[in-house]
Amino acid sequence: xxxxxxxxxxxxxxxxxxxxxxxxxxxxxxxxxxxxxxxxxxxxxxxxxxxxxxxxxxxxxxxxxxxxxxxxxxxxxxxxxxxxxxxxxxxxxxxxxxxxxxxxxxxxxxxxxxxxxxxxxxxxxxxxxxxxxxxxxxxxxxxxxxxxxxxxxxxxxxxxxxxxxxxxxxxxxxxxxxxxxxxxxxxxxxxxxxxxxxxxxxxxxxxxxxxxxxxxxxxxxxxxxxxxxxxxxxxxxxxxxxxxxxxxxxxxxxxxxxxxxxxxxxxxxxxxxxxxxxxxxxxxxxxxxxxxxxxxxxxxxxxxxxxxxxxxxxxxxxxxxxxxxxxxxxxxxxxxxxxxxxxxxxxxxxxxxxxxxxxxxxxxxxxxxxxxxxxxxxxxxxxxxxxxxxxxxxxxxxxxxxxxxxxxx
Amino acid sequence: xxxxxxxxxxxxxxxxxxxxxxxxxxxxxxxxxxxxxxxxxxxxxxxxxxxxxxxxxxxxxxxxxxxxx
Numbered sequence: 001x002x003x004x005x006x007x008x009x010x011x012x013x014x015x016x017x018x019x020x021x022x023x024x025x026x027x028x029x030x031x032x033x034x035x036x037x038x039x040x041x042x043x044x045x046x047x048x049x050x051x052x053x054x055x056x057x058x059x060x061x062x063x064x065x066x067x068x069x070x071x072x073x074x075x076x077x078x079x080x081x082x083x084x085x086x087x088x089x090x091x092x093x094x095x096x097x098x099x100x101x102x103x104x105x106x107x108x109x110x111x112x113x114x115x116x117x118x119x120x121x122x123x124x125x126x127x128x129x130x131x132x133x134x135x136x137x138x139x140x141x142x143x144x145x146x147x148x149x150x151x152x153x154x155x156x157x158x159x160x161x162x163x164x165x166x167x168x169x170x171x172x173x174x175x176x177x178x179x180x181x182x183x184x185x186x187x188x189x190x191x192x193x194x195x196x197x198x199x200x201x202x203x204x205x206x207x208x209x210x211x212x213x214x215x216x217x218x219x220x221x222x223x224x225x226x227x228x229x230x231x232x233x234x235x236x237x238x239x240x241x242x243x244x245x246x247x248x249x250x251x252x253x254x255x256x257x258x259x260x261x262x263x264x265x266x267x268x269x270x271x272x273x274x275x276x277x278x279x280x281x282x283x284x285x286x287x288x289x290x291x292x293x294x295x296x297x298x299x300x301x302x303x304x305x306x307x308x309x310x311x312x313x314x315x316x317x318x319x320x321x322x323x324x325x326x327x328x329x330x331x332x333x334x335x336x337x338x339x340x341x342x343x344x345x346x347x348x349x350x351x352x353x354x355x356x357x358x359x360x361x362x363x364x365x366x367x368x369x370x371x372x373x374x375x376x377x378x379x380x381x382x383x384x385x386x387x388x389x390x391x392x393x394x395x396x397x398x399x400x401x402x403x404x405x406x407x408x409x
Numbered sequence: 410x411x412x413x414x415x416x417x418x419x420x421x422x423x424x425x426x427x428x429x430x431x432x433x434x435x436x437x438x439x440x441x442x443x444x445x446x447x448x449x450x451x452x453x454x455x456x457x458x459x460x461x462x463x464x465x466x467x468x469x470x471x472x473x474x475x476x477x478x
Binding site for chain 1: 415444449
């Protein structure tokens with residue numbers, strides 16, 4: 001079965017006791033048991049039963065099951081947001097003194113998580129240029145536990161040579177963690193390319209067009225957790241389930257980053273139209289990128305689907321026929337960006353991706369506002385950069401709005 | 410032979426009992442998603458038929474709710 005069909009039907013298993021064709025919202029905090037022994041067994045993991053919705057819930061479990069079918073993951077845990085997904089994974093596989101190797105081309109809040117929040121607990125991230133995988137190898141030391149990167153970086157829109165990065169990680173027995181939010185499993189298969197752990201902000205494409213906040217962790221069952229001293233004890237007891245158990249019976253449970261059952265329901269609905277929305281928004285983005293790239297008011301258009309993009313070859317190799325719905329344009333200054341954005345009549349000024357509506361933002365003054373201008377340049381976020389998350393409207397209307405707004409510059 | 414199954418001691422009059430056979434005898438629910446531990450250590454599916462249990466072994470059949478295989 002093709003992925004767009006699986007997104008609608010799953011594996012055709014209907015786990016609802018009333019055979020509801022849409023899986024219902026089990027909006028209950030707690031689940032009761034017929035005996036004390038049964039509840040004890042559930043807490044010890046000796047019975048397959050839900051106890052408390054911070055730990056598990058039938059609607060969440062159905063979303064996890066459906067995401068596992070679509071991504072071909074060994075196990076999936078859904079979380080309250082994409083940031084919660086990243087935090088849960090790092091807290092599960094690292095500890096004081098551990099480091100990860102990553103690229104400076106990261107989502108702003110991910111960078112802040114590594115550089116501020118987790119740094120206070122003795123964790124560190126080493127930033128190297130991923131365009132040359134040798135840089136990664138040179139940065140690895142005895143405390144390195146993982147290599148972390150994004151499929152299409154946000155907002156730099158870089159796509160690295162994933163195969164080389166994965167080979168490097170395997171050579172050094174390191175876990176690979178991929179933020180696949182911009183591509184999703186529809187455009188990039190982590191399983192196929194040997195990624196160990198994928199995380200996604202399901203708020204974006206999965207939710208059905210910005211209906212709800214959520215995240216997901218996908219474990220492909222490929223990593224030997226016995227290689228990592230921070231989780232080796234669980235690997236001995238639980239084998240390839242080590243991370244899933246660490247999450248469900250410790251980190252995810254203790255940090256309380258659970259998804260709400262209502263959001264899980266909305267995201268199950270969103271999954272059904274995933275293929276349509278990705279294809280339409282990506283097609284729109286390609287049309288816009290091609291038409292805008294020679295516009296005299298625009299210094300540069302960045303889109304990995306453009307043949308002159310430095311990332312085009314990797315995009316072609318790794319993405320499944322579409323190049324995503326995010327493009328950026330470079331104007332001459334921050335004030336030019338603000339003028340352009342303020343004159344838009346249809347496109348909305350908002351900080352999100354993959355909404356059904358086309359959205360625009362100036363990353364330097366928003367997502368990256370907590371950093372100096374120099375630091376932002378280092379992170380690939382210039383003052384003249386405008387990010388456009390292309391929606392599923394008629395592309396002629398989007399194009400017309402962009403053109404009329406460029407005219408005021 | 411005595412085995413401790415999920416905390417309960419049970420007698421078995423069988424020779425060369427494997428994990429695979431025990432799963433059937435105990436009628437373990439959802440065997441495709443169960444995690445098997447013998448004396449606190451994980452046993453993979455590939456080990457089920459080759460692992461012969463011995464007197465006094467403690468076996469846990471565990472479930473961790475979440476999507477997947």
